[in-house]
Amino acid sequence: MKKINIGLLGLGQIGSGLYEILKAKKSLFERQLGVSFELKRIAEKYPNARRKVHPPPSLMTKDAFAVVRDPAIDVIVELIGGTTVARELIKESLKHGKHVVTANKALLAEYGDEIFELAHRKKRWLCFEASVGGGIPCIKALREGLAANRIDSVHAIINGTTNYILTQMTIQGTSFADALTGAQQQGYAEANPSLDIHGVDAAHKLAILARFAFGGKVKFKDIYCEGITAVSSDDIAFAKEFGYTIKLLAIAKKTGDGMEARVQPTLLPNSHILANVNGSFNAILMHGDEVGDVLFYGRGAGPHPTASAIVADLVDIAKAGAQGPAEDHFMVRALGKTIPVKSISSILSRYYLRFYVIDKPSVLAGISKILGKYQISISDVIQRERSAGRAVPLILLTHGAHEKDLRAAVHEIDRLPYIKGKTQVIRIEGA
Ligand SMILES: NC(=O)c1ccc[n+]([C@@H]2O[C@H](COP(=O)([O-])OP(=O)(O)OC[C@H]3O[C@@H](n4cnc5c(N)ncnc54)[C@H](OP(=O)(O)O)[C@@H]3O)[C@@H](O)[C@H]2O)c1
Known part of the structure; x- marks a missing residue:
């Protein structure tokens, strides 16, 4: 039985979801995968705060840096979010020889070069399936299932909040403001939904997808980003009259001299497969030169779908062995030359x-x-x-x-x- 000692940073929405799955399915993972996941330490800003899961107090600490430096821990799961403390914690984890699993798309989009390079230099696994498309295994597909292909385009609905809002506006005729309030009431949108509605969250995910789909560094700030705040009910109704649906699409297309990369409201013909992805669902359509079109569809956020992807990363690390990659070619390719983004x-x-x-x-x-x-x-x-x-x-x-x-x-x-x-x-x- 392989044993993996885990240090969890952040017991918020996703951290709690992961805690529940690891607890509920411990014996299943042992039986089916031959892996015993041991949650050794959990760092939380306020360890005694009321929350929906109740780990033994002996596991809890306020000091996330003590967790990443703990020699008994093999893998750090970073679920704090943000680009400040999380960045330092991940770097410190890698320097202390830990493998890292993270769902932090903002960090990987903006500081991916530094973090992926450090993981590569230290020969540690840096796994990030949950950072794009929540529970949808699209990174794994790029790493393994689509290995025979050169990917030439990605068209994706990768922000559940905006897809929910646009779906409400399209199907119920709701105004943008009412649809946003509804999304907040349903728990799909944050109290501050700015990163979602302005397209930044989708652009973060697109930066990661494009990097690993096309192989090369991607400058996040070069991705054109337009949100949905200017899309009116009139636009949705007129689009319908022409036979189109409006979606917030993240698009990356390989061109001869670089790529197009943009997040934008888009008119899609009603017959297009992405026009029928509704509510808070995500979908990622990729085109490979050998396979043609491939569509990945599922829950792009939420505690359990996102934690499902984190467990998949933990399983990969367990299967690959704690000694780490001799040479992770998937990562090496993504650390190649910067792919210029067309204006x-x-x-x-x-x-x-x-x-x-x-x-x-x-x-x-x-x-x-x-x-x-x-x-x-x-x-x-x-x-x-x-x-x-x-x-x-x-x-x-x-x-x-x-x-x-x-x-x-x-x-x-x-x-x-x-x-x-x-x-x-x-x-x-x-x-
Ligand atoms: N929510 C989703 O559906 C989703 C989907 C995909 C990816 N993600 C990513 O997953 C990550 C976590 O998201 P989340 O929704 O779980 O966020 P969250 O609910 O805000 O959880 C983050 C937790 O980390 C704690 N924390 C903050 N700073 C800390 C520190 N220095 N030491 C220890 N704990 C600290 C926070 O405590 P306080 O609340 O007291 O600050 C909070 O409990 C983010 O990177 C996010 O982008 C989320």
């Missing part, structure tokens, strides 16, 4: 444009003239019924155009006297 202004896309216009003859002609000047052609139009003297929506879908040209055209159109308010621009994929 958003140079991408080619189709677009949804929503104008509010004072309805009078020749409005559409005026707008199409400017679009034509920038080589942008219109594929579809919806113009609302007349309403004398009042602004009415005018919606256009374009054929493929360069973002730089599209932005220049919209800038010019916005100065026309009959255009009211800010023009909405949403990119279209998969059509």
Whole structure:
């Protein structure tokens, strides 16, 4: 029987979920996997605070650094979150010869070079399945199941909060504000949902996915990031009329000279497989040169789904042996040359444009003239019924155009006297 001594840092939502699973399934893991997971120490800021799990007080400590330096511990599971103390704790763990399992996407996206390099130098396992897609084993798939492939694109719904909000807006017709309140009441959104609704959480996960899918360093700050706060109920309704669904997509595409990497609200044709991923579910669609499309679907957050991925990492470490990797080629590849991210202004896309216009003859002609000047052609139009003297929506879908040209055209159109308010621009994929 292999025995793995674990030091757990953080007994919050995910830490508690992990504690429950390790306790409830201890004998199952021993029987089925031949591994005995021993939770040796748990560090928590307030060890005596009321919480839903009740470990023996003898396991609890306030001092996370004492846990990472404890010679009796083989693996540190970091579930504190954030990019300050957690960063120091992970580095200290690796320096003390511990393997590390973490769910901390913000840390790995922003300081991955430093942390992955240190793990590689120290020949320790640094496992992070739970950092992307919660319980969905997408990192393992990249490491093993898709090993024969060069991955050329990733299209992913990897933030459950925003997917829940957009689903409520689409299916129930709820406003953004009400859908956000609902997400908070259901426990899908934090009291401060800023990282989710502004797309930053999805961009963190995309930085990790792109790094391991394409093999190379990824500068997080180069990922274009646009959240869902500007998506209105009108946009969702108009998209529906054209046969599209709006989703917050994280997209990474390999190009000849680097990659595109962006998080953005996106119009997807209703027939697209990701258009039907609803509620708080996540899905990751990858395209490999040998396998074609592969879809991973499941719970992207929550205590038990996330802890499920952490246990999978612990099992991998147990199976690989506590001595650590001689050479972890998956990691070496991800520590390769930085993959340049193309500027958003140079991408080619189709677009949804929503104008509010004072309805009078020749409005559409005026707008199409400017679009034509920038080589942008219109594929579809919806113009609302007349309403004398009042602004009415005018919606256009374009054929493929360069973002730089599209932005220049919209800038010019916005100065026309009959255009009211800010023009909405949403990119279209998969059509
Ligand atoms: N929640 C999810 O569904 C989910 C999904 C995937 C990944 N993750 C990632 O998993 C990690 C944990 O998330 P979570 O939702 O479990 O967060 P959480 O509920 O806030 O838990 C973090 C815990 O760590 C404690 N803590 C903070 N600083 C500490 C320190 N210096 N020493 C010891 N304990 C400390 C916190 O105590 P206080 O509360 O007293 O500060 C809290 O109990 C994060 O990196 C997150 O991004 C979460």
